[in-house]
Amino acid sequence: MVNSRVGYRWITRFLALGCYALLLMPGFIQVAYYYFFSRQVRRSIIYGEKPRNRLDLYLPESSHGTKPVVAFITGGAWIIGYKAWGSLLGQQLSERDIIVACIDYRNFPQGTISDMVEDASQGISFVCNNIAEYGGDPNRIYLMGQSAGAHIAACTLINQAIKEAGEGDSTSWSVSQIKAYFGLSGGYNLFNLIDHFHNRGLYRSIFLSIMEGEDSLHQFSPDVLVQDSNVKPAVSLLPPVILFHGTADFSIPADASTSFADTLRRVGGKAESILYDGKTHTDLFLQDPMRGGRDEMFEDVVAIIHGGDEEALAKDAVAPPRRRLVPEFMLKLAHNTESPLEMEMEPVPRVGVVVFVLKGKSVLLGRRRSSIGASTFALPGGHLEFGESFEECGARELKEETGLEMGKAEYLTVTNNLFLDQPKPAHYVTIFLRAVLADPDQVAQNLEPSKCDGWGWYEWDKDKLPQPLFWPLHEMVRSGFNPFP
Numbered sequence: 001m002v003n004s005r006v007g008y009r010w011i012t013r014f015l016a017l018g019c020y021a022l023l024l025m026p027g028f029i030q031v032a033y034y035y036f037f038s039r040q041v042r043r044s045i046i047y048g049e050k051p052r053n054r055l056d057l058y059l060p061e062s063s064h065g066t067k068p069v070v071a072f073i074t075g076g077a078w079i080i081g082y083k084a085w086g087s088l089l090g091q092q093l094s095e096r097d098i099i100v101a102c103i104d105y106r107n108f109p110q111g112t113i114s115d116m117v118e119d120a121s122q123g124i125s126f127v128c129n130n131i132a133e134y135g136g137d138p139n140r141i142y143l144m145g146q147s148a149g150a151h152i153a154a155c156t157l158i159n160q161a162i163k164e165a166g167e168g169d170s171t172s173w174s175v176s177q178i179k180a181y182f183g184l185s186g187g188y189n190l191f192n193l194i195d196h197f198h199n200r201g202l203y204r205s206i207f208l209s210i211m212e213g214e215d216s217l218h219q220f221s222p223d224v225l226v227q228d229s230n231v232k233p234a235v236s237l238l239p240p241v242i243l244f245h246g247t248a249d250f251s252i253p254a255d256a257s258t259s260f261a262d263t264l265r266r267v268g269g270k271a272e273s274i275l276y277d278g279k280t281h282t283d284l285f286l287q288d289p290m291r292g293g294r295d296e297m298f299e300d301v302v303a304i305i306h307g308g309d310e311e312a313l314a315k316d317a318v319a320p321p322r323r324r325l326v327p328e329f330m331l332k333l334a335h336n337t338e339s340p341l342e343m344e345m346e347p348v349p350r351v352g353v354v355v356f357v358l359k360g361k362s363v364l365l366g367r368r369r370s371s372i373g374a375s376t377f378a379l380p381g382g383h384l385e386f387g388e389s390f391e392e393c394g395a396r397e398l399k400e401e402t403g404l405e406m407g408k409a410e411y412l413t414v415t416n417n418l419f420l421d422q423p424k425p426a427h428y429v430t431i432f433l434r435a436v437l438a439d440p441d442q443v444a445q446n447l448e449p450s451k452c453d454g455w456g457w458y459e460w461d462k463d464k465l466p467q468p469l470f471w472p473l474h475e476m477v478r479s480g481f482n483p484f485p
């Protein structure tokens, strides 16, 4: 739906982006200067034949001893990822005697998720096989990704583990070479992210194109994939997984990390999530590093990499603090301006239209996968679009979700529902219709498997309805509501 409100929202977003970039400009200029002119940076080393198969290396000044290595995949919503986004991290880790390789990859629409994973894998392979020439220790390689990069890196790692656990195909690197995986503010379950992003302007259709369609969501959702029993042998090959996330991250809520860590532990992997109170998506990656000094996440990452290396830990203890790149008041303003990525849609009540489709004594229910009410049984339905009547909306949603043609429909009731305990609080005025099918023999299909586990007919009887019901529906049943005439 495109209307002037949406246009207005995008204009304010662009203005916010402008302000945000201006506030951090002093930092960007200094990092760009370092990136282009420092002798410690080797730019655009070719690691493969594809157009974006380049990586940047950030080398420590001291050439004493071999160094641990971080292979880093940058974020950028799968659309604007670029290796130079890792330059501040590269600079700051290399000051702590750690080599950083920022691996570029094809973005959408030049490539889709499997191209990104292929590129990342090839870049990691280059690091594993060539980093010794640059003073790196091939036995101390850490894989790290931020935001979309954390997703791509996690997919790459699991993909590689699956290959190794399978036919033992000849591969040019091995997950056993990766000492640990670090995910920064990442998302690992596309089924949850798809709705979240849709509401924030990365529309479902584009997201599905990037991820190669509904059928691929499973394969590219590490949190879901590792639960497959046939992936179990691969899970046992994975290195420790450490997931860092800010609790005030609205671009990708911190549950993404806690859930993935829980899942991995449940299926026998080694995983933990580390949360940073009040930090946003960009605080951890941009504002905090630009503030200089010591910050928790940076020190946590360095401490893990240097774990067991007494000499390195002793040096860290007396390392000069990171340089401040941007005055504090500008950082505070940037935090308050909220990066446009962080910006939530204005919280307004929305209108839902849902349908009691009646057949005999039964109604049609499906188990939801959407972020609101996940795993509970609910009626078909969705958001009222601009210009639609309730009946048109009900018929359209029913068709989109189940393929069923709606017959005669009538208005039943309306509810005013608050969903305040959600990662993104919501408020729905929900219109309930009742309808029969145009053709009673037509069979319901699950046309939006990312939003629903499947449809079934259930008798409208307190004891026979499936559990748990979506709570607005549960409340109706409790109050003795009956949708039948």
Ligand code: 8DG
Binding pocket: 351, 352, 353, 354, 370, 372, 378, 379, 380, 381, 382, 383, 384, 397, 417, 428, 430, 451, 470, 472, 473
């Ligand atoms: P869209 O993004 O494709 O436009 O819509 P949707 O993704 O299908 O929306 P939805 O979440 O299925 O429905 C919109 C809201 O309606 C939902 O978030 C909360 C409210 N709602 C209730 N009860 C029910 C119910 O039983 N089923 C459905 N589908 N939604 C309900 O209050």
Ligand code: MG
Binding pocket: 380, 381, 382, 397, 401
């Ligand atoms: Mg729906």
